Amino acid sequence: MVRNNFWHTLHFRAVGYLLVLACLVSCGKATSYSDSSNRAQVDSLLSEARDSLSGNTAFVRAQVDSAMRLAKDSLQYYEALQVRAGSYLVESSFDTASRYNRQVLLFCLKQKPSARVTFLLASAYNTQGIYNQRVGTLDSAIFYFRRAYELKPTGEQLREIVPNILINLADSYMMQGNLTNAACYFRRALFVSDSLQITHYMGFPIYFGLGQVYMNLRDFDLSDRYFRMAEKTLDKRRLGERFTFCNNRGNYYYYKKEYAQALPWFRKARALVLPRHIDFSVYLCELNLSDIFLKLNLLDSAQLYADRSFKFFSAIKQPTALYYLATIKAGIALKQNRKDVARLLFSTYSDTVGIEPNIISIRHKALQEYYERTGEYRLAYQFLKRNNQLEEKVQSEQVKNRVAEMDMRYRQDTSLLRRDLVIETKEEEVGTLRQTRFLWVLASLVILLAATLIYFYMRKQRDLQRIRHFDQVVKLRMQSIRNRISPHFIFNVLNRKIVTAEDEQEQAELRRLVMLLRKSLEISEQLSVSLEQELEFVQTYLALERESLGADFSLSWEVEKEVRCDELLVPAMIVQIPVENAIKHGLRGKDGAKVLSVSVGRLRNGVQIQIKDNGSGFQQGASSSKGTGTGLRVIYQTIQLLNAKNEEHIDFQISTIPDGRGGGTLVVIYIPASYSYVI
Template sequence: MAKRVKVLLSTLGLLLGGIFIFSCSKKQVQQNTPFDTFVQFYQSVNDSLSKNPSYICAEVKAKMAETDDSTTHYHYAMLLAKAYMFKSDLDSACIYMDKAEYYCNHALLVPEVSDLYAEIYNMRGNICARQGVMDSAVVCFRTALDYRLKGLRQEVLPDISMNLADAYVRSGQYDRGALWYRKALSFFDSLNVSEKQRFPAYYGLAQVYMELRDFDQCDYYYDMAAKWYDEMRPYEQCIYLNNRGNSFYFRKDYPRALEMFRKERALACNYPDMVFEEHLSEMNLGEVFMLLNQTDSAAYYLNQCQDFFRSLGSVSALYYLDTQLIALALRQNNLPLARKRLAEAVKPDYVEPNMLHIRYRNLQHYFEEAGDYKQAYYFLRKNQRIDDSTRNERIKMRTAEIDLKYKQDTTLMKQKIFIQQKENEVLELNQRMYIWMFICFCVIALVVFIYLYKEKQRDLLHVKSQNTITALRMENIRNRVSPHFIFNVLNQEMNHYSESGSNNMNRLVKLMRRNLELTGQLCVTLAEELDFVHTYIDLERKSLGERFTLSVHVDESINTSKELLPSMMIQIPVENAIKHALKDKEGERKLWIDIRRKSDDVICICIRDNGGGYKVTSRNRGTGTGMKVILQTIQVLNANNKKHIDVSVNNVELEGGEMGCEFILMLPGEYDYNINKSI
C-alpha cells in the first residue's frame, strides 16, 4: 500500500515537473526570437549611445550583417540612425530612416512593425525639434506615440511622451507640455518604473514652470531631478544643466547661470560626439558673458559656435545666434557691423516669444545708437506689447495648466478608483479561489484518509482472516489426526500385525508428515492433494470394511502436476464423507471423486457418497470445522481475484433410489493464490 501511494505521488510530481519544464522551455524559446535579441542588445548599448556613438555605429553595422529577419534588420537600422543623430550627422540618420520607412510602408502592420514606425517618427520628431520646426515635431511625436501603443515595447512610452511635452513647451504651449510630462509620470507608474528613472519628467516640468515664471515650482522639480544626477546619462546631464542654467538666466541670476553653462560645456567636451551640446552651451555662455559686460569672452564663445550652427541649418538656433551677434556688435559700438549682421540675419516663419523679445530689445538699442528714435520707440512699443501678451499668455497658460492638471488628477483619481474596484474584485475572486482550493484540499485529504483507512482495515481483515484460517487448520488437524484416530489405527495394527500392517504404519507416518507439510501451504497441486487423499483412504479402509469402494476419475486433458487448488479442498470433503456418512452405513459404501474440465478455464471437482445425504439432526454431523476452513480460505482468496472459486454442497438422489451428499468445487483458470499482493 505504501509503495502504491509513493508511486502515485512520484508520478504526480513527475507530471507537474514535466509541465513546469515544458512551460519554462517554451518561454525560453519565445525569448530567443530575433526581435527579442535586438531588444536585449538595445538595452545593453543604450547608455553608450551618447557617450560613444561611433563605437555603437560599428557594433550595429555588424549586427545588421548577421540578422536574417527583415523587421529586426531595420530595427538595427533605426538604432544606427539614432547613433548618427548623437554624432550630429543628420544626413546619414535620415538615409537609414528613409530605408526603414520604405520597408514599413510595404510590410504588414504587426506589433514589431508598429514599434519600427514608432522609432521612425520619434526620430523625425527629434530632428524637427533640433531644426526648430516644432509643429512638425509635435505631429511626429504624436504619430510615434500612436504606433508605440500598438507595438510590443511599451516601456519606451514615457520617453515619447516627454519628447512630445518638450515639443509643446518649445512651441509655447506650456499647458500641454505639463500635461504630457504628467502623462509620462503616469506611464512610469503603470510600468512600475523606479523613481531614479523619472528625472527627465521632473526637469521637464521644471522647465514648464520656468517658462510660466513659477520659480518655486521650478526649483522643486529641479531639486527632484538633481537627486538622480549621478544616474543620468551624459546627454541627460547636459539637458539638466542647460535647463537649470536657463532658469537662473530668466531670474537674472547670471553668475549661477554661468556656472551651470560652464559645467555643461565641460561635460560635453569630455565626449567628442556631443558636438551639439558643446556648441549650445557656448552660445548660452556668449549671451551670459555679454549680459555681464564681458564682451571679449562673449565674442570668443559666439565665434566658437556659429560655424557649427550655420552648417547645421537650425533656423531657431541661427535666429538666436544672429540676435546675440547683433547685440555683441552694439556693445562693441560697431554700428556698421550690427547693420550688416541685421541684414544677413535669418528670417524664420515662427519665432519663440522669448527670442523675439530679445531681438526687439537689441533692435531698439540699435536704432537708438543710429539716432532713429522713431524706430527705437516702435520696437520699444512692440516689446511692451510682447511683454503684455506674454504675461497674459502666461496667465492663460497657467490657468489652462491648472485646469488640465485638475482634469488629469480627476481622471487619475477615477482610474485609481476603478483600478481599486477591480483589485477588490480580483481580491474577492482570489479569496473565493483560495476557499475552493482549501475545500478541495480538505476533500482530497478526506478521500486519502478514507482510502488509507480502508487499506488499513483491509490489512487488519486480511491478518484476521489469516489467523482464523490458521486456527481452523490447526483445529482441523487436531480433529483429523486426533489421538483417538491414532489409537484406533495403532490398535488395529497391534491386533493384525503383518506385512500389510507394516505398510499401514508407513502410510500413517506419511499421512501425519504430509498433513504437517500441507498445513503451511495455501495451495497445492492437484496431484499432491489426490496423493494425500489416497493415503488417508488407505488408512481408513479397514474401518470401512470390504464393501467400501472408491471411484476416482480425472480427465486426461487435466495435468494434475500443474493445476493448483487450495490445500485440503478435496481431503476435507472426503474425510467428512467417510466419518459422517459411510462409517456407520449398512450395506455398500461408495465414494466417488470426479475431476473434469468444464471449459477451457474451469475445472469441476465433484465428491459424492451414498451415505444417505446430509442431515442437520444426524448424530454424526460433526462440528463443521472442516467446512469453515474451506469457506473462509476461499473467501480470502476470492477477495484478490476477479474470477471466484465456487463451492456447493447438495443432497442428490443416486441410482437405485439411494440418497447421497455431493460436494462440488469449481476452480477458474489463471487463479492467483498470492494473498500478500495488497500489503
Template sequence: MEKLNVFLFLCISFFMLSLLPGCLVRGTEGRHEPYANLMAGLESNTSERPGEVCAAVDSLLPSVKDSVSYYSLLVLKAKSKLFLAEFDSSEVLLRMAGSFCSRDSSDARVRDLYANVYNMQGNLYGRFAVYDSAVWAFEKAYRCASHAGASEPLLNISLNLADAYIRTGRLDLGSYWYNYALSMADSIRMEEKKRFPIYYGLAQVNMELRDFGTCDYYYDLAAAYFDEMQPYEKHVYLNNRGNSYYYRQDYPKALEYFRRSLALTNSHPEMEFERNLTMVNLGEVFMLMNQTDSASCYLDRCRRFFMENKNLSALYYIDTQMIELALKQGNTSRARHLLSLTKDTEGVELNMIRIRNRYLQHYFEAVGNWRNAYEYQKLNWEIDDSVRNERIKMRSAEIALKYKRDSTLMKQELFIEQKENQVLSLYQWLWGIIVGVLLLGCGALALVFHRKRQREMEQTRLHTAITSLRLENIRNRISPHFIFNLLNREMNLRGDESKNRNLMNLTKLLRRNLELTDKLAVTLADELDFVNTYVALERSALGSDFEFVQEVDSKILPDKVLLPAMMLQIPVENAIKHGLRMKEGKKWLKISLKRRDDVIVMKVCDNGGGYRNRSANRGTGTGMKVITQTIQLLNFYNRRPIVMGITNLQVDDDGTMGCEVKYEVPLDYSYTLKKME
C-alpha cells in the same frame, strides 16, 4: 585602449546576435528576447559611445535576416548619428526605415518600429528647430505606440511631445503632457530615480512662465539623481538650469552651470552639437557681463558649426547676440550688417524673438531711431501678454487634468468598493472552506497518530516474540560451554600446543561467534580479531601462495569505532569460500581501513576472479543479505547512512579480476533502534 574597447564591444554584440537563430525556433513568447537584450545593450551606449554603436551595427547588419530586426538596427544607427551631429546620415537612415514600415504596419513589431522612427524624426526636427514638424512627428509616434500599449515608450514620447509644445510657445499643452507623463509614471510605479526627465521638464515649463520658485523645486528633485543621468541628460539639466538663472539675470550663477555643461561636453567629443549650443549660452552671458572678448570668442566658434549644419534658428539667435555685442563694442555698422542677414522669424522660438527685439530696441536707440525702438518695445509687450495668456491656458489645462484625475479616482473608488464587497463574500466562503479543511486535518492527524500507535504496539509485539524465540532456541540447544570445556580438556590431554593450534582457534572462533550472536554492533577491534582468527583457520587450506594483508590507518582507534557485527567477516568468508579456495596460483586478500574526515572507509578486496552471478561456487548469498538488511534497518534510524558497494575490478597487471566490498561508516553512526527527530 580605445580600439580594444571597440573590439570587445563588437565581440559581445556578435555573441548576443548568435543567439537569435536558436530562439526563432522556440515559442512566440521568448522568441525575440536575445534580440531585445542586444538592442537594449546597444541603445544604452548611444549617448556615451555613439561611434562604437555605429561600428557594432555595421558589423551586425549582414548577419541579420529578419527585416524588422534589420531596420531596428538602422534606427539605432540613426540615433547614434544624431548624437554625432551627422544629421544628413540620420535622416537618410530614418527615411529607409520609415519606407519599410509604411508597407505593412499590421504587425505589432512593425508598429513599435514605426513609433521609434517617428520619435527619432521628431528629435531630428528638434535639432533643426522645426518644432511644428517635431510636434507632428511625436504625435504620430504616440499613436503608433498606443496600439502596442507599452507604457514606457509612451512615457518617453510624451516627454518629447511636451518639450516640442514648449518650444512652439504652447505652454499649456507642454504642461499637460509633462503632467500626463508624471501620472503615467505613477501608474506603472516607476522608480523615483528614473523620473528626473519629467522633473526638469516641469522646471522648464515654470521657467518659461517665470515662476522660479516652482522651477527650482523641480530642478532640485532632478538634481538628486544627477549621477544616474546619461551624459546627454546631464547636459539638458545643466543647460536648462543655467537658462533659468539667465532669465533671472543672475548671470554669475548661470555662468557656473554653463561652464559645467561645457566641461561635460568637452569630456565627450561626440557631443559636438551640445558643446556648441553651450557656447552660444556662454557667449551671451559673457556679453551681458560686459566680457566682450570672451563673448566674441565663443560666439564666433559656435557660429561656424551652425553655419555648416544650416541651423537657421541657432544662427538667428547667435546673430541676435552679435548685434548686441557690436553695440557694446560701439560698432553700429557691424550691427547694421548683421541685422540685414536674418529677417525671417518663421520657426524661431518665442524667447529668441523676444531677445532679438530687445537687442534691436537697443540698436535703434543707439542710432537715434526712437520710433523703431518703440515698435520693438511694443512687440515685446505683446509677446509678454501672449505669455500671460499661455500661463492662464496652462492653469486651465492643469485644472482640467486634475478634474480628469479626480473623476478617474472616483470611478476607481467605486470599482474598488464593488470589488471589496465581492471579496467579503469570497472571504465568507473561504472561512467556511478553511474550517472544513481544519476539521478534516484534525481527523487525518488523529488517524495518523492512531496508526502510529498501532505500529509501535506491533513493533513491541515482534520484539517480544523474537526474544521468546531466542530463549526457546537456547533451551533447545546443547550448552555451548559444555562443548568448549570438552574441547579444552581434549587439547590438554594431547599436550602438543603446535598440533592443537587449529583446535584452539576453532574454539576461540565458536566462543566469539556465540558472544556476537545477540549483539547488533561490535568494536572494530573485536571484528578484526574475529576475522584474523577465521583467516588463521583457513590459511592451511589455501596453501603457501596465499597472502593476507591488513592495513589500518593510524588515525583510527579500533577500540573506539563501532560497526555492525560480521560486517567484515562475511565478505572475508565469501572471498575465501567462493573465490580463493578454488583458485590456482598466487592468491591474496586485503583489508584496508582509512579515515576520511569523519567517515571510516572500509574495503575488503581479493583476486579470486570477481563476483560471478552464475558461478557454481557463488553460494546462496545469505551472508550478504543479512549484512544488507542490517544496514538498511540501521540506516532508517540515522540521518547519515552507511554506504555499501560491491564492485568487480582488475586487481593485477596480468588482467586478473577481483571483487571489492566497500563500506563508508560515519563516526557518529547510532546503533540504537530509535528514530531520530
C-alpha cells in the same frame, strides 16, 4: 540665449535620453525570435550600442553592424537600423539619420500588423519627430509624435515608449511657445508613469520639463521647485540628461538676470560633453556662454565663443542658432561702439519664422538698445512695444496654462488611467497565454527528441569546426615556413656558380645545389621529416656555404651511432634554420677563426641536438620565446602547435655563450622519440 525652448536646448534630451530610451527601444523586450541564442546575441549588441550612444558613435555603429550580420529576419535587421539612425542624429548628421529612419518607416508600413511591427513603427515615428525637432520643423515633429502616440503599443512595450512620446510632444509644444499644451502633455506623461510605476526613472525628464514650462512663464519659484525635484537623481542620469539639465539650469538663472550664477552651470554643461567630442552640444554651450560673457561685459570671451559657435551652426545651417548668434554679435559690436557693424548684423538672419518668442524678445531688446544709442527713439519705442506685447502674451498664456492644468488634474485621474492600462495589459496577457498553452502542448511531444538531436548536432559541428580550425592553422604555418626560408640565398649561389663554372669541381657544386633545391622542395612540403633527411639537407647547405666563409671556417659534426636518424621524425627545418642563422648572423662577418659545431646524441627518451657557433652571440634583449627573426618565429609557432597535441614536448632553447667560454650562440633542441605529428 539659445534658451531652453530652442529644441529644449536644441532638444538634447532627445539625444541623450529620449533618443536612447524611446526611439531605440524597438530592439527591446517585446521581440520574439525563433532562435533564442541569436536573439540574446542581437539584444546584447544593441543594448551595448544604446548605452554608448551619447558618447561613442563609432562603437555604436560597430555593434549595430554586428547585430545586422546576425539578424535572422528582416524585422531584426530594421530594428538594428533604427539604432544606426540614432547614432547619426547624435552627430547632427540629420539627413543621414532621417534617411535610415525613413527606411524603417517604409518597411513597417508594408508589414502585416503585429506587436513587434507596431512597436517598431511607433519608435520610428518618434525618431522622425525628434529629427524634425532638430531641424526646426515643429509642426511636422508634432505630427509624427501624435502618430506614434496614436499607435499606443500595449503590454510591456507601453512602459518603454509611451511616456517618452508624451514628453517629446510636450517639448515640441514648448518650443512653439504653446505652454498650455506643453504642461498638459508633461502632466499626462507623469500620470502614465505613475500608473505604470516607473516614475523613479521617468520622473527626471518630466520634472525637468515642468521646470522649464514654469521658467518660460517666469514663475521662478515653481520652476525652481521642479528643477530641484529633478536634480535629486541627476548624478544617476545619462550624459545627455546631465548635460541638458546643467544647460537649462543656466537658462533659469539667465532669465532671472543672475548671470554670474548662470555661468558655472554652462561651464559644467560644456565640461560634460567636451571630452566626448559631441560638437553640437559643445557649440550650443559656447553660444550660451557668449551671451553670458556679453551680459558680464567680458567682450573678448563673448566674441571668441560667438565666432566659434557661429562657424559650426553656419555649417549645419540651423536658423534659430544663427538668428540668436547674429543678435549676440551685434550686441558685442554695439558695446564696442561699432554701430555700423551692429546694424549690418541686425539685418542678417532676420527671418523670424520658426523662431521661439524668447529668442525674438532678446533680439527686440538688443534693437531697442541699438536705436537708443543711435538716437532713433521712434524705432526704439516700437521695439519696446513689441516686447511688451510678447510679455502680455506670456502672461495670458500663464492664465490659460493654469486653467488647463487644473482641468487635467480633475479629468485625468491617475487611478482611472491605471485601471485602463491594467485592463488593457491583462487582456493581452490572457490572449498570449491561450496561444502559449496550445503551442506548449504540441511542442512538448517533440521537445525532448529535438533537444537531444540539436545537442549532438551542435557538438558534432563544434568538433568539425575545431578540426577545420587546426587544419587551417597547420596549412598557414607550413605555408609561412615555405615562404620564409630565404630562397634568395639558393638563387644567388646558383647564379654565381653558373657564371663562374669552368671545371669539374664547379660542376660538382652545381650538382649539390640542385640536390639542395630538390631537398628544400621536398622538406618544405612536409610537417615532419626524418632526422637523416634533415641532417643531409644541412650538410648540403654547409658544403655550398663553406667557400664563402673562407679558409678560417671549420665545422665539427658529431652524430652518435646509437641515434637511429632514419627512424626519428623531427619538425621540418628545425636544424636548418638555426644553422642558417649561425652562418648569416654569427659567422659571416666575423674576423678570425669561425667555428660551427653540430652534435646529435641520445638524451632520456629522445634525442638532443646542439648547434654552437663562436659568433657575436644571441642578440641582447631578444626573447627566447619569440626568436630573433622570421625563421625562429616560425619554428616556435610550429613547436607550440605540435606541443599542444603531445604529452611530452619538444624543447627548443637558444642562449649566448659567456665570453669566458669563447663566446657565441648555443641552440639546444630536445625531441622525444615517441613524438606525434598528427594534428
